[in-house]
Amino acid sequence: MNASCLTIKELTDAVGGGITPRMVRHYHQLGLLPQPVRSQSNYRLYTQKDVIRLQRIVALKQQGFQLNHIRQILEVEPEADTATLTAQLQQQYRAVMQQISQLRQTASALEGLLGRDRHCQIMQAEVLAQLKLLEVETQAGLGGLEKLWSGLDAQVHTHSEAFVESLQHLLPDLSQRSEIEQHLISQLVLACGDVSLVSFVRLSQDAIAASREALKSECDIFVDIPTVAAALDQTRLAHLGCQVTTLIDNPHVTTAIEAEQEFWHTQKWQEKLQQITKGCVLVVGYAPSVLLSACTAINKQKIQPALVIGMPIGFSHAPAAKRQLMQQKTPFITIEGTLGGGLLAATSLNALVESLIEKPHCHCYLKDNIVPI
Structure with a gap:
């Protein structure tokens, strides 16, 4: 040999x-x-x-x-025409999206059955029993299936939706996460209506502890655009003594496209990011460039936030910015990939603030850091 x-x-x-x-x-x-x-x-x-x-x-x-x-x-050889490979990958991407669409349809049907609270469960049991015996041989036969769903949906008019109870039937097992993390993840799912989001939420090990210490210290809150600031729980933040400052302080900037262009082309917003206070919480919900610049500034020790909530929207720069964030030593909360947005970013901070006020002495998030004696 x-x-x-x-x-x-x-x-x-x-x-x-x-x-x-x-x-x-x-x-x-x-x-x-x-x-x-x-x-x-x-x-x-x-x-x-x-x-x-x-x-x-x-x-x-x-x-x-x-x-x-x-x-x-x-x-494909390095010197070969990449246009051919790009076309092939685009075709594969469309096929994957088709599969995701089909799976999403299946998930929606399952959610329609499983995401029922106790008030709907009698009708749910009846529908499940009838689905088992369902015979559909013609297009006209589909009417029977529609009738089943109509019967199930009729129950929603009798009471308001019990969101927490419904969510318990759908969420994956979160028992290994702290109570505060479970609350945060549940709020994120409720904010977007997509249970699959759970698989993409990322928190550094010290994120919860860092957020609570910062908020207790009446830290400053910096957000990328006014839309994020508007979604924050200003009443609870004021109760904690936390002041909110908008980096791109332009009321006409309301979308990810506008935020990205405004930050990229306006020097004063970039300079403003470099001046955020030590120990603050930075919340980025739209502009990938804000998060990329923040990561660079953190690396150069020009800024020292206590926590970064980084959830910008985008298809190339946003995932890259989030990967850079997860490589930092600074505590972070993010959502991998292209998912994100101002509502989810604001929801994350709101959930942390709510948990601190409702349970100021909770130490469940420290359980993973306990060293056996």
């Missing part, structure tokens, strides 16, 4: 990332990895080139790319 060659076990150990020999063999079958040479004893033998290619596969997979997308990316 060539001393420079690796066995399949040595290959997976060198790559790491949870890769297993079984996965490597699967990648061979899919054409992601070239078939290796064999030893005289019929063992697969790998080279450093295979290690690099497998590392690329693992890295792309961790970023969310599907295996068929990864194969297309790796098959």
Whole structure:
């Protein structure tokens, strides 16, 4: 055996990332990895080139790319026409969005059944029993299904919606998170009506503790645009002695597009960001450039916020800004990817403020930091 060659076990150990020999063999079958040479004893033998290619596969997979997308990316030579690859990936993206749309439709149907409070559960049981026996052979037969939904929906007129109770039936298990985090996540879901948001919410380990200490200290609150300020619970913030300041102080700026352009082209807003007070809470709900600039300023130790709530909207700069935020030592709360917006950013701070006022002596968020004696 060539001393420079690796066995399949040595290959997976060198790559790491949870890769297993079984996965490597699967990648061979899919054409992601070239078939290796064999030893005289019929063992697969790998080279450093295979290690690099497998590392690329693992890295792309961790970023969310599907295996068929990864194969297309790796098959295109660096000097080849990227327009062809772009067109292929756009086609794949549309296919993925179609799948998401279909899954969203399925989720909506399940939410329509499971997200019922106790007042609707008798009718829910009747509908489930009838769905099990449902026979639909013609288009006219679909009327029976519509009738079932109409019967279920009729119950909503008898009482107001019990949001918390309904949400308990739909949320994933959050028992490993502190009570304050659970409240924060629930409020975010209620603000947008999308339970899948839970999978994308990210909090640094010290985010809750940092927020409570800052708010108790009557910290300043800085937001990117007036729309975010308008969504904040000004009454509770005033009770805590926290003053709200808008960075892009232009009442005509109300959207992510306007916020991004205004901050990018106006020097005084950029200078204003550099002057935010030490120990403040920075809330970014729209402009990716504000969060990117804040991360740069934090790295250069020009600003020292106690907490950054970073939830700008965007399809390239916003995800990049959030990734940079999550690499900072500064405590943060964010939503990975393109999801976000001023309402969600404001909701995050409002939930933290509410928890502090309602439960000022709660220490549930410290449970993960307790060191066994």
